[in-house]
Amino acid sequence: MTDPGGLNILIGGEAGQGLVTIGQLLxxxxxxSGYFIVVTQGYQSRIRGGHNxxxxxxxxxxxxxxxxxxxxxxxxxxxxxxxxxxxxxxGGLIITDLSWGGERSDFVGVPFKELGPVKLNNTLAxxxxxxxxxxxxxxxxxxxxxxxxxxxxxxxxxxxxxxxKAFQWTGNKAPxxxxxxxxxxxxxxxxxNGNEAIALGALSAGLKFFSFYPMxxxxxxxxxxxxxxxxxxxxxxxxxxxxxxxxxAIGASFAGAPSMVATSGGGFALMVEGVSLSAMTETPLVIVxxxxxxxxxGLPTRTEQADLDFILHAGxxxxxxxxxxxxxxxxxxxxxxxxxxxxxxxxxxxxxxxDQFLADSYRAVSSFPIEDLPWVGPVSDPPNIxxxxxxxxxxxxxxxxxxxxxxxxxxxxxxxxxxTEDGHLTExxxxxxxxVDKRMTKMEGLLREASMPEYxxxxxxxxxxxxxxxxxGAVLEAAAELNKQGKRTGTLSFSQVWPLVADHFSSILExxxxxxxxEGNAQGQFARLIRRETGFPISRRVLRYxxxxxxxxxxxxxxxx
Amino acid sequence: xxxxxxxxxxxxxxxxxxxxxxxxxxxxxxxxDLQLKPQELLFVSGIGQAAKAPxxxxxxxxxxxxxxxxxxxxxxxxxNPGLTVVVESGDGCNYGxxxxxxxxxxxxxIDLTLLVHNNQIYGLTKGQASPTTAAGQVTKAQPxxxxxxxxxxxxxxxxxxxxxxxxxxxxxxxxxxxxxxxAVRHKGFALVDILQPCVSFNKVNTSAWYKKRCYELPAGxxxxxxxxxxxxxxxxxxxxxxxxxxxNNRPVYGxxxxxxxxxxxxxxxxxxxxxxxxxxxxx
Numbered sequence: 013m014t015d016p017g018g019l020n021i022l023i024g025g026e027a028g029q030g031l032v033t034i035g036q037l038l039x040x041x042x043x044x045s046g047y048f049i050v051v052t053q054g055y056q057s058r059i060r061g062g063h064n065x066x067x068x069x070x071x072x073x074x075x076x077x078x079x080x081x082x083x084x085x086x087x088x089x090x091x092x093x094x095x096x097x098x099x100x101x102x103g104g105l106i107i108t109d110l111s112w113g114g115e116r117s118d119f120v121g122v123p124f125k126e127l128g129p130v131k132l133n134n135t136l137a138x139x140x141x142x143x144x145x146x147x148x149x150x151x152x153x154x155x156x157x158x159x160x161x162x163x164x165x166x167x168x169x170x171x172x173x174x175x176x177k178a179f180q181w182t183g184n185k186a187p188x189x190x191x192x193x194x195x196x197x198x199x200x201x202x203x204x205n206g207n208e209a210i211a212l213g214a215l216s217a218g219l220k221f222f223s224f225y226p227m228x229x230x231x232x233x234x235x236x237x238x239x240x241x242x243x244x245x246x247x248x249x250x251x252x253x254x255x256x257x258x259x260x261a262i263g264a265s266f267a268g269a270p271s272m273v274a275t276s277g278g279g280f281a282l283m284v285e286g287v288s289l290s291a292m293t294e295t296p297l298v299i300v301x302x303x304x305x306x307x308x309x310g311l312p313t314r315t316e317q318a319d320l321d322f323i324l325h326a327g328x329x330x331x332x333x334x335x336x337x338x339x340x341x342x343x344x345x346x347x348x349x350x351x352x353x354x355x356x357x358x359x360x361x362x363x364x365x366x367d368q369f370l371a372d373s374y375r376a377v378s379s380f381p382i383e384d385l386p387w388v389g390p391v392s393d394p395p396n397i398x399x400x401x402x403x404x405x406x407x408x409x410x411x412x413x414x415x416x417x418x419x420x421x422x423x424x425x426x427x428x429x430x431x432t433e434d435g436h437l438t439e440x441x442x443x444x445x446x447x448v449d450k451r452m453t454k455m456e457g458l459l460r461e462a463s464m465p466e467y468x469x470x471x472x473x474x475x476x477x478x479x480x481x482x483x484x485g486a487v488l489e490a491a492a493e494l495n496k497q498g499k500r501t502g503t504l505s506f507s508q509v510w511p512l513v514a515d516h517f518s519s520i521l522e523x524x525x526x527x528x529x530x531e532g533n534a535q536g537q538f539a540r541l542i543r544r545e546t547g548f549p550i551s552r553r554v555l556r557y558x559x560x561x562x563x564x565x566x567x568x569x570x571x572x573x
Numbered sequence: 574x575x576x577x578x579x580x581x582x583x584x585x586x587x588x589x590x591x592x593x594x595x596x597x598x599x600x601x602x603x604x605x606d607l608q609l610k611p612q613e614l615l616f617v618s619g620i621g622q623a624a625k626a627p628x629x630x631x632x633x634x635x636x637x638x639x640x641x642x643x644x645x646x647x648x649x650x651x652x653n654p655g656l657t658v659v660v661e662s663g664d665g666c667n668y669g670x671x672x673x674x675x676x677x678x679x680x681x682x683i684d685l686t687l688l689v690h691n692n693q694i695y696g697l698t699k700g701q702a703s704p705t706t707a708a709g710q711v712t713k714a715q716p717x718x719x720x721x722x723x724x725x726x727x728x729x730x731x732x733x734x735x736x737x738x739x740x741x742x743x744x745x746x747x748x749x750x751x752x753x754x755x756a757v758r759h760k761g762f763a764l765v766d767i768l769q770p771c772v773s774f775n776k777v778n779t780s781a782w783y784k785k786r787c788y789e790l791p792a793g794x795x796x797x798x799x800x801x802x803x804x805x806x807x808x809x810x811x812x813x814x815x816x817x818x819x820x821n822n823r824p825v826y827g828x829x830x831x832x833x834x835x836x837x838x839x840x841x842x843x844x845x846x847x848x849x850x851x852x853x854x855x856x
Contacts, residue, residue: 044856202855212855216848220838221652240851245841247651247830252677256644259637263617263648266635267656268839271648289638382852387843416839417615417633417649418656425634428620436628437636 017489018047018071019145019192020079023137024096025088028060030134033159034086035066036374038138039203041147041155042070043376046198050485051205051374052078052561057228057312063091072195076340076485078373080565084144084189086137087112105189107140109133120144120186127181132174139178146191149179202379206344206370206482209377210274210300211236213348215244216380218387219298220269223249223257225279228312229368230302233274254279258286258297265295266426268416270352270389274300277319278309284326287361291331291451293426294404294412296355296362298348303367305559314559315368317481317532323363324510324541330448332455334462335363335510339484341375343507353388354461358454359414365509367532369561370482397422402433406446410453455511462508464516469495469502475571476524478550479531480506480538483562487530490567509538514546521548528571530554532562575608577601581631587622592743592769592780596690597626599746600661603753615656617646619671622697623663623690640670643678646685651827653837657757658685665695668704668724675726678762679735681826686756686763689726690743692771693778700774710777726766727806731819734799736761738806738819742787743769744780748815755817761825768813783813790816797821 021038025031032053039049050069056062069078082099085092087108097106100118110121122140124133135156142152153172160168204212211233214222222241224234238248247264251257254275261271275283280301290297301323305316323335334354336347348364355362397413401422405412412433417424425435430447432438468488469476475494479487484505494501504520521527521542529539529550534557539550554570556562580601587593604614616627620639627634633656637645642660650658660667667675667689678687694712695701701714704724711718730738737759741749749767756763768787770780794816796802802819 200856202852204855208855212848212852215851218843220841221648223648240847242831243847243851244844245838247838249648249651251644252673255641256647256674256677259641259644260648260651262637263635263645263650264652264838265648266645267615267649267652268837269652271652285638285641289641293635293637379852379856382848383845389839416653416837417635418613418653419837419839421612423611423631423633425628425636427628427634427636428638429636435634437625 017069017073017075017079019083020067020069020081021084021086021141022065022067022082022096022099023086023088024063024065024092026061027055027058027064029088031064031066031088034134034138035068037152037155037159038141039068039374041142041152042068043201043203044155044198045147045151046195047072047192048075048376049203049374050075050078051372052369053372054560055313063095070192072193077489078561078563080563084141086141088134088137105144105187107137107144122181127177128174132170135171135174136178139175140182140186143179143182144186144189149176200379201376203374204341204377205232205372205374206338206341206366207232207302207372208236209341209344210348210364210366212380213345214272214298214352215240215246216382216385217349217352218270218389219246219272219352221247221249221261221264221271222273223251223260224274225251225254225257227276227279229304229371230274230276230279230300232371233300254282255285258283259289261297262286262290262293262295265297266293266417268419270296270356272298272300274302276302276304277306277322280319280322280326287327287333288329288331289428290361291327291333292329292428294359294451295426296359298351298355298362298364300364300366302371303365305557311559313368315532315561316557316559317367317483318534318537318557320365320509320533320537320541323365331360331451332358332458333361333363333510334458335365335508337365337481337507337509338370339481339505339507341377344370345380347507349385354458356388358457359411360454365481367482400434403435404431404433404447404450406433406450409457410450411457459511459513462511462513462516465504465506467502467504467517467520470500472523473502474500474525476502476504476521476527477567478504478521478527478529478539480509483530483532486562486564486567489564493564493568506538509541512541512545518546518548521546526552528552528554530562530567532556575605575610577605579611579631580604583629585629586625588773590772591622592692592771593623593626593690595743595746596688596749596767596769597629599749599753600626600688601630602750603757606750606754607757609657609757613657615646615649615658617642617649617658617660619662619666620697621663621666621695623661624666626661626690640666641674642666643671643674643687647678647681647683650683650685651830653839654684654827655837659688659757660685661688662690663696664689664691664693664705665703668726672704676733679730679733682736682761682823683826684761686753686759686765688753689764689766690769691726691766692769692775694771694775696771696774707777725806725809726764727818728803730764731799731802731806734821734823735764735819736821736823737763737817738802739763739765739817740813740815741765741767742783742815743767744784745787745815748789752817759820761823786811786813787815788812790814790818
């Protein structure tokens, strides 16, 4: 194994063969046994057939990025062998059907037909893989029970039997494979992907209303919330389209419910007028955009970081906004909480920008200390507001006391037109100027609260890898390898890309011999933004826009070129 | 006691003689008749001359974007079922730009009242055809006459079994006041399509044109007879029926959310123990 972190398992097959099921079960068994994981899902925009993959990189130490080289390939169809055998390390194995492989030494030919019916092939493969890497059989059996549950005892029983048979067969017939090192103290961790962490972060922050129109790869945020809505007193509403979704969320937020929408680039294109409305009416709104490659329908199920320019500029007119770009599952959780707090306190639109890779990437994370985390809610009704209430009262900070309609004796008037302090439409141009200034003044508060980018490495490195969002993990691991090779490398990762405070990072950029921007788009959008905001040019770029996530190998190979 | 004075009196941006004045008066009178306080009311509107109406009375107001008043109102009503929500906007806003939201609101049967000022023309943008402009009518934007057939909002609403479907006329204010009152009282989605002249830009559908044609549905008319209502909703031209065309008691949207029992979401206390259980379910 050349993977410094551990072991890379790739499951490939057609949609409908149950590869995601066994991928999730294997990942969960690994997490429960104390291992860290990084899952990458590659699927096609179809329900049956095609070629899909579910890869799990796992090991006893914390992992933050996928890698490309494969140690254990689970081929549920023949195409997987031809497509991925080139990725196999020397010493790697391919778990496949006995009848497909002949006598190759790197094949683990499983006699699926002898061991069970076709529908159980995925569970049999799971058992063989689990036994090969040394996962305890009882952990996998427990995971199976949790998945099939009490709903379907006969299905659970046949899957348990298949798993047991696969363990027996592997013990007797399969070649030896290096086992994962045992973890003595597994710790208490949960398995969660980016979308699930955003959903949980939102609930923990006090989300009360979520509206959406289904769109890959954002939909699982809606599904995670819908599953819990009733028990938590949250409304999840599927709207007639994204325009309806964003306007509903604004209506609910106006009526006092902390609100969020989630979509991908194409759906967000429809929501854009709502961003402007949130800003003009000063109604808090959290907007999640899980990116996928565009333009137009693009590659619906793949990943990219190409909507930064779009999110940065979306919405007509001038107004402040904040954009968070989480790089890990933990950041998905905590930055979503921060987005809610900020949306409520600055009364406007706040973005969370992720992508398909992070949205679908399961990881092992420590349980969040929910009992210690405060809820955010609409600013409570200030007691000393005189009549008549002015929703847009001019203040030094640009923030006006926010009341909720129907909750006090005051009347709340909000308007998408330019308006007076009391919320009524106006064409008084002197008022117009004051209101623009008021809204823009809120930028000062956003700047004060802006998160610093995270720098890792020695001061004044030879190479500085600069990145944002989900590419953080790949950059960290690439930098570690470069440092091992003797090249002094630092990393600068942005988890908030707007607003930018140049003082937070200018000296770091200037102190490096060479700065390389690493981004999942074709133009180096963030590098251009840095140039625009600071004047600092970054000409060297590692870019990826073939629909796959950036990996450490990809960065290292690009730097060699 | 709530009185007309509670709803205030404001200078407007409307043309003299506009049907909007009489509609505004009917709205205020209906609210007084229902003894609803301004604080209990949320008016949501879009863009257009009709959509300015909520600025001319005292209430909670959200004046949003063109065509989008229904989704904003839906979100607000779900977040606080205690609010009496009235959506007020024109034919272009609701039937054109917001057409899909109109269909969705009927399907949901969300408990709000939709007042559509229907003058069969775009007034604010100065006289282009609206979705309800008659085929053949000449405008500056349609110099050879409107080529599309007009949208029949009442027939669509009845076909979809909307909770409450009515038509009023700004020239018959007492009748209109009664209709608006009944619409606001109706539990579920209530549409009042209000015919009104546009004195500046619609020279065809004038006050006299409507007066000649509009008639009140007779006392024996049964609005719960769907087939009869379908027929009535199609009547247009020489004679135009006014009144409650169709009404039913479909389940109201939101009642299926046990989490909102006539309590605003803002007043619901968070349940941290449940959240911790949810987090542990990911283990």
